């Protein structure tokens with residue numbers, strides 16, 4: 001697998017002087033082409049800031065981001081973002097088809113090709129035949145499908161998703177999760193998705209990165225070795241799923257996460273170094289990441305006082 005995204009020593013500080021706030025500090029990791037990685041972490045730890053830096057919407061104040069080897073400085077053409085708030089992402093005065101075609105207007109794509117590609121991608125997200133409607137004529141879940149279609153129409157090298165299913169009901173959320181995995185498999189997309197939902201991260205991902213409190217540091221990088229074919233009922237009932245979700249939940253309560261990145265240990269060797277630099281085999285990375293998770297979980301169980309103290 002080739003490296004799609006390389007984040008090295010990424011730091012972002014909002015403001016200056018006394019008002020300065022370091023949201024992420026010295027983050028290093030890579031995402032391989034075709035991977036679906038999820039980021040989880042406490043509220044306010046810097047997840048959205050990280051995605052904004054990766055997408056070039058805001059500049060890093062330290063370190064670098066590379067997309068297939070090219071340094072990101074501004075929003076790359078072959079990167080797309082899906083935000084939580086679909087109602088503010090779509091243009092209400094444009095039809096669904098025109099919304100989806102929109103990113104292609106700035107590319108050398110003929111009108112006929114734009115129409116064909118929009119229709120194809122709408123079909124791939126289960127919205128064949130709704131191109132002539134307006135976004136406000138659709139349900140919330142359908143509108144988010146339109147946002148996903150619009151993100152996919154330009155065949156991005158990297159798709160970033162920031163809490164994409166947080167504003168829809170539980171059943172729609174499950175459908176959109178399955179859609180995301182299907183799209184990733186069918187199109188070979190590389191996806192980095194932020195979520196607050198532990199179960200969702202395990203269900204969706206090939207890999208889960210757990211961040212500490214702000215400024216975010218990577219506390220664990222877990223390989224999710226569930227079977228590729230996943231099902232909302234049987235996968236979530238499986239022993240492997242329950243064990244993995246427990247591992248992520250314990251990590252999120254561990255002192256390592258509850259400390260801020262100021263005091264957290266450096267990016268853990270398991271995934272931050274080996275997997276990140278492609279130096280280790282998948283098996284080695286897998287066992288190492290699991291070990292780091294177990295160590296953090298053990299720490300959480302063994303030092304409840306410290307956990308409580310660090311939360312206060």
Ligand SMILES: Nc1ncnc2c1ncn2[C@@H]1O[C@H](COP(=O)(O)OP(=O)(O)OP(=O)(O)O)[C@@H](O)[C@H]1O
Pocket residue numbers: 014015021022023041042043044045046047048049050214
């Ligand atoms: N434009 C901004 N100016 C100043 N500080 C900001 C700005 N945006 C975010 N922050 C601060 O940076 C920190 C990280 O914010 P960010 O939104 O990245 O966290 P998050 O993990 O995505 O949060 P949540 O999980 O609640 O969505 C927070 O303390 C936040 O208050």
